[in-house]
Structure formats: structure tokens, C-alpha cells
Amino acid sequence: MAEPLLDIQGLKTWFKTDDGLVRAVDGVDLRIDRGETVGVVGESGCGKTVTARSVLKLIDMPPGRFEAGRILWQGRDLIPLDDAEMNKIRSREIAIIFQEPMTSLNPVYSVGEQIAEVIELHQNLSRKQALVGAADMLKLVNIPNPERRVHDYPHQFSGGMRQRVMIAMALSCQPKLLIADEPTTALDVTIQAQILELMQEMKERFGMAIMLITHAMGVVAETAQRVVVMYAGKVVEEAPVGALFGNPRHPYTQGLIRSIPRVDRSAGQQARLESIPGTVPSLLDPPPGCRFAARCKYAMEICTQAIPPLKEVAPGHKVACVL
Amino acid sequence: MSEKEALLSVHDLKKHFAVSGGIFSREVDRVYAVDGVSFDIAAGETLGLVGESGCGKSTTGRCILRLIEPSSGEVWFKGTDVRKMDGTALRALRRDMQIIFQDPYASLNPRLTVGAIVGEALTIHNLAKSRREHEDRVVQLLETVGLQPDHLRRFPHEFSGGQRQRIGIARALAVEPKLIVCDEPVSALDVSIQAQVINLLEDLQEKFGLTYLFIAHDLSVVEHISTRIAVMYLGRVVEIAPSRELYDTPLHPYSEALLSAVPIPDPTVKRQRIMLQGDVPNPIRPPSGCHFHTRCPIAKPDCATRVPELRESKPGHWVSCHYRG
Numbered sequence: 201m202a203e204p205l206l207d208i209q210g211l212k213t214w215f216k217t218d219d220g221l222v223r224a225v226d227g228v229d230l231r232i233d234r235g236e237t238v239g240v241v242g243e244s245g246c247g248k249t250v251t252a253r254s255v256l257k258l259i260d261m262p263p264g265r266f267e268a269g270r271i272l273w274q275g276r277d278l279i280p281l282d283d284a285e286m287n288k289i290r291s292r293e294i295a296i297i298f299q300e301p302m303t304s305l306n307p308v309y310s311v312g313e314q315i316a317e318v319i320e321l322h323q324n325l326s327r328k329q330a331l332v333g334a335a336d337m338l339k340l341v342n343i344p345n346p347e348r349r350v351h352d353y354p355h356q357f358s359g360g361m362r363q364r365v366m367i368a369m370a371l372s373c374q375p376k377l378l379i380a381d382e383p384t385t386a387l388d389v390t391i392q393a394q395i396l397e398l399m400q401e402m403k404e405r406f407g408m409a410i411m412l413i414t415h416a417m418g419v420v421a422e423t424a425q426r427v428v429v430m431y432a433g434k435v436v437e438e439a440p441v442g443a444l445f446g447n448p449r450h451p452y453t454q455g456l457i458r459s460i461p462r463v464d465r466s467a468g469q470q471a472r473l474e475s476i477p478g479t480v481p482s483l484l485d486p487p488p489g490c491r492f493a494a495r496c497k498y499a500m501e502i503c504t505q506a507i508p509p510l511k512e513v514a515p516g517h518k519v520a521c522v523l
Numbered sequence: 524m525s526e527k528e529a530l531l532s533v534h535d536l537k538k539h540f541a542v543s544g545g546i547f548s549r550e551v552d553r554v555y556a557v558d559g560v561s562f563d564i565a566a567g568e569t570l571g572l573v574g575e576s577g578c579g580k581s582t583t584g585r586c587i588l589r590l591i592e593p594s595s596g597e598v599w600f601k602g603t604d605v606r607k608m609d610g611t612a613l614r615a616l617r618r619d620m621q622i623i624f625q626d627p628y629a630s631l632n633p634r635l636t637v638g639a640i641v642g643e644a645l646t647i648h649n650l651a652k653s654r655r656e657h658e659d660r661v662v663q664l665l666e667t668v669g670l671q672p673d674h675l676r677r678f679p680h681e682f683s684g685g686q687r688q689r690i691g692i693a694r695a696l697a698v699e700p701k702l703i704v705c706d707e708p709v710s711a712l713d714v715s716i717q718a719q720v721i722n723l724l725e726d727l728q729e730k731f732g733l734t735y736l737f738i739a740h741d742l743s744v745v746e747h748i749s750t751r752i753a754v755m756y757l758g759r760v761v762e763i764a765p766s767r768e769l770y771d772t773p774l775h776p777y778s779e780a781l782l783s784a785v786p787i788p789d790p791t792v793k794r795q796r797i798m799l800q801g802d803v804p805n806p807i808r809p810p811s812g813c814h815f816h817t818r819c820p821i822a823k824p825d826c827a828t829r830v831p832e833l834r835e836s837k838p839g840h841w842v843s844c845h846y847r848g
Binding site for chain 1: 713782785786788789790
């Protein structure tokens with residue numbers, strides 16, 4: 201197999217807080233190949249965002265620290281790199297877009313200046329050339345009147361348009377990997393469809409890989425080729441998208457899929473939603489053994505004793521469950 | 524549906540907010556948040572109200588309860604006009620109509636115990652004769668929504684989002700209402716918890732014969748819980764139909780596009796997606812004629828000038844479009 205673009209091995213990102221050590225990411229393995237879209241799903245606090253930010257080393261240290269593991273970017277470990285070296289990778293090779301486009305744009309600079317800054321910094325162009333480049337990027341992401349809009353400020357754009365600006369900025373250096381952290385969660389459903397389509401279009405055009413972090417199973421089903429399911433800081437299942445939805449093996453994944461109401465099925469077929477009892481455990485003092493055991497209907501004694509390893513049950517389909 | 528059968532009947536409801544500016548804070552503009560909304564809800568049914576942010580669905584819900592004063596229109600509840608009620612009558616009305624809010628973090632007073640939050644309405648409406656009865660009733664309510672009796676003396680910050688939403692539901696149930704306006708009750712919750720709360724709402728409806736106005740932007744959730752659904756766009760209702768019928772045969776081009784945009788959690792399902800161009804226009808200066816004509820794939824020139832009426836295209840299926848239905 202060719203060398204993966206990104207290979208996260210046994211990553212542990214912990215945070216020291218007043219209440220104790222929070223094991224936000226606690227031994228995560230995740231691989232992304234060139235040109236592939238990998239969906240990372242899970243509920244709030246499962247560690248998906250911390251995993252993504254760890255890749256770009258956007259974690260404040262302290263309180264955070266890398267306890268263990270490696271983040272191999274095209275074979276090179278990013279963890280020992282200093283900030284100057286990381287800056288060569290950020291934007292140019294790995295770019296990120298966030299959930300809330302308003303808070304991730306600077307309100308006192310025009311969007312053109314903000315995009316141009318990225319281009320100028322990473323491509324050694326003059327400010328003037330960079331501004332032209334910025335307008336081209338806005339045009340690429342289908343913002344009407346790009347030459348005029350380049351001088352506008354973030355508040356003059358709608359939520360969907362701001363997310364387009366963020367995508368334009370992220371793509372301005374043609375990265376090999378785009379990390380999209382809940383890119384459509386703050387958007388309305390018709391605008392979400394537009395943004396997902398745009399991301400797909402850009403991916404085909406630049407051949408980049410996408411790490412799509414979301415809690416929306418529907419979004420993942422429609423865009424990702426491979427899916428990684430996280431629960432309480434760990435990967436519980438990983439599979440090609442068809443297998444994950446067609447034959448989910450981990451009880452958490454099964455519960456997650458069955459708990460979503462489906463528009464394409466009549467209420468009669470789905471009279472009652474299956475719900476997962478209880479709530480997500482605290483990461484301050486995670487239970488020994490499988491972290492899902494307390495909510496799992498198949499839990500046995502062994503589940504509370506040892507952490508089940510991620511095992512391959514079918515080609516490319518890995519599950520962390522004793523069953 | 525005649526007014527007699529309907530528990531709640533809304534006629535041509537409007538709410539315009541003034542935008543003030545200039546040196547004397549004069550009214551310089553108006554936001555047409557709700558611009559002529561009409562619908563009925565029969566006792567025991569769930570009417571889903573869907574639409575994108577800013578379409579006026581939450582304002583509609585709040586106008587019905589008179590948490591916001593409507594600008595014009597009528598709201599009939601059990602045969603009386605809610606808009607004409609004052610003091611005592613309004614307080615009595617609030618016993619019949621309750622609301623559950625979206626944000627379980629912002630809608631509970633952090634300084635009150637759960638017992639005080641749930642019990643407050645019992646005190647206001649004199650629903651408990653003694654302290655003993657008061658406490659018994661609160662415990663009973665907590666148990667009804669799946670909480671423990673000992674949660675009584677705890678504070679909201681000790682609970683998770685899903686549990687807080689249960690507290691909000693217990694508070695609404697305290698006065699034994701007939702109608703509950705559920706304003707995005709599960710939007711802030713994780714999917715596994717969302718299912719718990721939806722199931723709870725359905726159980727309570729069956730147990731107490733409740734009627735819901737269920738406001739949400741998540742169409743899958745609305746379809747699941749609703750008997751009928753009203754779709755709103757820029758302050759107006761564009762379509763009302765029985766839930767399944769709306770999903771199978773949407774008539775309004777906006778409903779059609781909205782439904783086709785919902786991602787389906789099944790990679791084997793491939794659908795034709797209708798992509799809408801552009802953003803929702805500003806409700807300060809909504810487009811003339813049909814509000815949707817600027818984004819509508821089938822718009823004709825007269826859509827910009829003529830306002831379509833909401834008319835019954837098939838029994839129970841109402842649509843407001845010149846060219847559909």
C-alpha cells in the first residue's frame with residue numbers, strides 16, 4: 201500500500217485542568233490517503249475536534265499536551281516540529297476550516313486582505329499580486345462580483361458566504377489535506393447542500409484529501425468514502441462508508457444510526473426511535489474497560505475490565521468491541 | 524377545519540419589528556418577521572413548523588403565547604381570542620399553553636434548584652394545597668420525565684443537556700397544559716440524546732393527550748414527530764400538508780428543494796438534489812410578490828408582482844404558489 205498522506209498513531213492529547221486530567225484524545229489511530237474523504241463522527245466531547253487540531257498543532261500547551269503517539273505527515277512526525285516548521289505545513293499543505301465562520305474571520309480586515317495575507321505569506325508574492333489572487337479565489341468558490349466583494353468585510357457576508365470565504369482562504373495555497381471541522385453545522389439545510397457541493401467540486405479540482413469532522417451522520421453518508429466513529433476519546437469503529445451504514449458492528453455505531461429519524465422512511469416503518477440510554481462518560485475519570493460499556497445493551501463483565509483493541513473484522517472494517 | 528374543531532386557530536398573524544436609527548431613534552425600517560400566517564391545530568395532533576433561520580417560525584410560536592405582542596391578526600384558543608385577553612385571563616391561558624425552549628442552558632435559572640424551577644408554576648397558579656402536596660407533585664413530575672426524586676435539590680449546572688431539557692419539560696407539564704409550543708427542543712442535543720427526548724415527548728403526548736406546535740429546522744425530526752407540517756419561508760406559510768404527504772409529494776418548489784437538501788444517513792440512497800441558488804433574502808426588504816421568486820427554479824415574471832394565496836389544492840394539502848398544485 202502506498203504511504204498514507206496522514207497517519208496518526210496512538211495519539212493521546214490530554215488537558216490539565218483544575219478538576220484533573222482530561223483525556224480528550226486517548227489513543228487514536230487514523231489514516232488518510234491521498235485524495236480521500238474521511239468522515240470523523242461522534243457526539244460532543246468525543247475528541248474529534250481535538251484530534252483535528254492536534255494535527256495542525258493548534259492546541260494550547262499548556263493546558264494541553266501530547267502524552268503519546270505520532271502524527272506522520274507524508275512519513276514525517278509533526279509532534280517534535282517547532283512553530284516555524286509547522287507554519288510551513290499549515291495552509292500550504294494542511295488547511296483547516298471551522299464551524300463558525302464569523303468567529304474565525306477577523307472583523308476589522310476586508311476578506312480580500314485576509315485571503316491575500318495567506319497567499320502573500322506562503323507563496324512569496326507581493327501584496328498587489330496576492331489581492332488579485334484573492335479575487336480569483338472568491339470567484340472560484342462562486343461568490344458573485346468577486347472584484348467588488350474582495351473589499352467587503354466579514355459582517356457584510358451571510359453565513360453561507362462566509363463559509364465560502366473560509367474555503368477560499370483554505371484553498372488559496374492548494375493544500376493536500378483540508379480539515380473541515382463541522383463546516384456546515386451553523387448553516388441552514390439549503391445552504392449546507394451548497395457548501396457540501398462546493399467542497400466536493402474543489403476536491404475534484406485540486407485532488408486534495410478531506411478530513412470531515414461532523415456529528416451529522418447524513419452529511420457523512422453523502423460525502424465520505426471512509427468513516428471513523430469516535431466515542432469518549434477513542435476510535436470505536438472504522439469502515440468504508442457502505443459497510444459502516446450497511447453493517448455497523450459496534451453497538452455505539454448501531455445505536456447512533458438507529459437513533460436518527462429518517463426523512464425517506466414513513467413514520468410507520470419507524471414508529472419509535474431507538475435511543476441510547478444514559479450519557480457520555482466524563483473524560484476526567486473514564487471508566488476502566490470499554491468506555492461505552494455503561495450504555496451498551498450487550499455489555500458483559502469482561503467489557504468493564506479491559507479496553508477492547510481495534511480489530512479488523514473485514515477488509516478495511518475495524519471494530520473495538522469484544523463481540 | 525372549522526374553528527370549533529381546532530384547539531388553536533391562527534388567522535393572518537403578523538409581527539413587524541421596528542428598526543430604529545438616526546438621532547431620535549426614529550423607525551427607519553421594518554423587519555417583516557411574521558407576515559400573515561394562518562393555520563389550525565386540532566386537539567391531540569402535532570403540527571410541525573419548519574423553515575430556515577429567520578423565516579419567523581419562533582416568532583410565530585412566541586406570538587401565540589403572547590410572549591411577544593403580535594402586530595395584527597387573530598389567535599383563537601378554545602374559542603376565545605388570545606389577543607384580547609388581559610391580566611387574569613392571560614394568566615389562566617398560560618396554564619393551558621406552555622413552551623419548551625431550545626437552549627436548555629439559557630432557559631433555566633442557575634440560582635434556583637430543580638425543585639424550585641419545576642414547582643414555581645404550582646405556586647403561581649395555586650395548584651398545591653400544602654407544602655407536602657407541592658413536593659409530592661414535583662417529585663411526580665420529575666419521575667414522569669425520567670429524572671430521579673433526589674434531583675429536586677440540585678442546581679441546573681449539575682445536569683447534562685438532555686437532562687436539562689427534561690427539567691424544562693417537567694416545568695411545562697407542571698400546570699397540566701393542553702398545548703405545548705416546542706421551540707427547537709432537541710436542536711442543541713447530541714443525536715443519541717435527541718432520540719431520548721423525542722421519545723419522551725411522544726410518550727407524554729399519549730399519556731396526557733397533549734397537543735404540540737413543534738418548531739424545528741431539522742426536517743427529519745419534524746417529519747418523525749408531526750401529524751401535519753407547515754413550511755414557512757420569509758414570514759409566510761408556503762405549504763401545509765399531512766406529514767407523509769408533504770414528504771412524498773411536496774407541491775411548493777421551496778418545500779421540494781428543502782426536502783431534497785436533507786442529507787440521508789444511507790450511502791445507498793441516491794437522490795436528485797434541487798440546489799437553490801443564493802441566500803434567504805433579508806426580511807427587512809422581502810422580495811415583492813411571492814417572497815420565494817428570487818430563488819425559485821420555476822418562477823415566471825408575474826411571480827414578482829402577484830402575492831400567491833394559500834389555497835387548498837387537495838383535501839388537507841394547502842399550497843401558496845401560482846404554478847403548482
